Amino acid sequence: MNLNLDFAAIIERWPAFLDGALLTLQLAFIATVLGTVIGVLGAIGRRSSHPLVSRICGIYVEAIRNTPLLVQIFLVYFGLASLGLKFSAFAVAAAALTINVGAYTTEIIRAGFDSIPRGQIEAAEGLALSKAQIYWHVVMWPAIEKVYPSLTSQFVLLMLASSVTSQISAEELTAVANYVQSDTYRAFETYILVAIVYIVLSLIMRAGFWLLGLVVFPRRRRLGTPL
Amino acid sequence: MGGSLNANHLMFLGYGALWTIGLSLIGLIGGGIAGFIIALCRISPNRIVRLLSAGYVQLIQGTPLLVIMFLTYFGLPTLGVTVSPLTAAGASLTIYVGAYLGEIWRGSIESVPKPQWEAAEGLGLSRAQRMIKVILPQAMRIATPPTVGFMVQIIKNTSLASVVGFVELARSGQIINNSLFEPFLIYTIIAVIYFALCYPISRISRRLEMRSGPARLSLGTA
Numbered sequence: 042m043n044l045n046l047d048f049a050a051i052i053e054r055w056p057a058f059l060d061g062a063l064l065t066l067q068l069a070f071i072a073t074v075l076g077t078v079i080g081v082l083g084a085i086g087r088r089s090s091h092p093l094v095s096r097i098c099g100i101y102v103e104a105i106r107n108t109p110l111l112v113q114i115f116l117v118y119f120g121l122a123s124l125g126l127k128f129s130a131f132a133v134a135a136a137a138l139t140i141n142v143g144a145y146t147t148e149i150i151r152a153g154f155d156s157i158p159r160g161q162i163e164a165a166e167g168l169a170l171s172k173a174q175i176y177w178h179v180v181m182w183p184a185i186e187k188v189y190p191s192l193t194s195q196f197v198l199l200m201l202a203s204s205v206t207s208q209i210s211a212e213e214l215t216a217v218a219n220y221v222q223s224d225t226y227r228a229f230e231t232y233i234l235v236a237i238v239y240i241v242l243s244l245i246m247r248a249g250f251w252l253l254g255l256v257v258f259p260r261r262r263r264l265g266t267p268l
Numbered sequence: 269m270g271g272s273l274n275a276n277h278l279m280f281l282g283y284g285a286l287w288t289i290g291l292s293l294i295g296l297i298g299g300g301i302a303g304f305i306i307a308l309c310r311i312s313p314n315r316i317v318r319l320l321s322a323g324y325v326q327l328i329q330g331t332p333l334l335v336i337m338f339l340t341y342f343g344l345p346t347l348g349v350t351v352s353p354l355t356a357a358g359a360s361l362t363i364y365v366g367a368y369l370g371e372i373w374r375g376s377i378e379s380v381p382k383p384q385w386e387a388a389e390g391l392g393l394s395r396a397q398r399m400i401k402v403i404l405p406q407a408m409r410i411a412t413p414p415t416v417g418f419m420v421q422i423i424k425n426t427s428l429a430s431v432v433g434f435v436e437l438a439r440s441g442q443i444i445n446n447s448l449f450e451p452f453l454i455y456t457i458i459a460v461i462y463f464a465l466c467y468p469i470s471r472i473s474r475r476l477e478m479r480s481g482p483a484r485l486s487l488g489t490a
Binding site for chain 2: 103104106107108109110111112113115116118119120122123201202204205207208215218219222226227228229231232233235236239240243244
């Protein structure tokens with residue numbers, strides 16, 4: 042084993058890595074925002090009294106949670122192509138990641154909804170709040186507050202999983218790494234560096250979610266419950 | 269391009285599915301051993317051991333499995349160590365699964381009530397005896413549902429071994445697609461096979477969770 046590591050040749054390429062990291066963050070951001078929307082709607086759907094709606098939401102969650110992201114990405118990529126629709130690799134990657142994380146978010150938020158005590162909802166009904174008002178004020182925000190740590194972990198995992206989109210040549214961090222290592226023949230140094238960048242990105246995301254939590258859930262801060 | 273999907277292709281997919289199961293077992297056993305060691309290190313009385321194992325978990329949980337795969341498969345040869353796709357995939361999964369199972373099991377061990385430790389100590393059992401005879405049997409019951417749930421993640425994550433050229437289910441699908449060029453059909457079949465492998469385990473995990481009280485949220489993508 043001849044250890045002569047040369048990180049200088051890799052670090053020289055920092056603009057490419059920066060671009061890749063920014064694209065990774067963009068993918069994570071888009072999928073997080075849209076995934077949260079899908080998650081809330083999916084969770085409401087799963088609790089719907091309409092059997093068809095809750096059935097469809099259940100099938101969506103189970104289908105996504107029991108198949109690999111890699112296969113989902115290929116299905117979206119080739120599925121859209123076979124419909125004759127042409128999108129950029131970035132758009133396909135964002136769509137596939139959103140569909141994927143939406144299912145996990147649905148499950149997490151549903152668990153949050155289920156944890157709201159029945160009495161709270163009955164009290165809200167007693168106050169003659171409409172169904173939408175009950176969901177918004179009594180169920181949704183307290184539920185999201187409760188599962189916020191799980192959501193944070195899930196979205197950080199999503200950011201890491203976005204590396205898989207390099208397989209359909211979305212130019213995110215891992216794809217940049219593949220390109221740089223084939224160019225410099227310094228595979229070990231490249232992937233070590235990229236691993237460090239991913240760790241930094243996940244720390245940035247965790248810090249971001251922590252700050253967001255302070256703003257969105259002031260009650261938690263007041264009560265002193267740790268995020 | 270040429271021909272249509274026939275029995276040979278399905279045989280090839282079946283063979284790939286067997287390798288997916290094999291690789292999952294390698295990941296489960298290797299990662300199980302690594303995870304057990306990590307879990308014990310995380311609750312070690314020695315502060316340095318605790319810090320090192322916590323650092324390991326943080327590092328691995330902050331890195332995508334794909335990058336770990338690339339690091340072992342493409343990175344090690346540049347240092348003069350050649351690895352086969354199977355070795356690279358098996359080693360990567362062991363490293364990755366070890367960190368996650370280690371955390372799950374540490375949580376299980378720590379959720380055994382404190383008086384159990386104290387009572388065992390009061391009976392004059394040594395630390396090893398307390399662990400083996402009192403704590404671990406109880407921790408195992410707590411750990412079973414999340415561990416079974418995590419097996420689904422392992423199966424799904426073996427699909428990433430395809431990027432280093434290991435011919436498991438996803439890779440065998442890619443190979444067939446290269447000759448038939450019917451991606452949508454083939455990847456749908458692949459997805460169905462993965463679903464058939466994972467869904468029963470998800471169900472078992474959920475049933476175990478319901479039996480053993482409060483549900484733990486299972487996390488994970490890929």
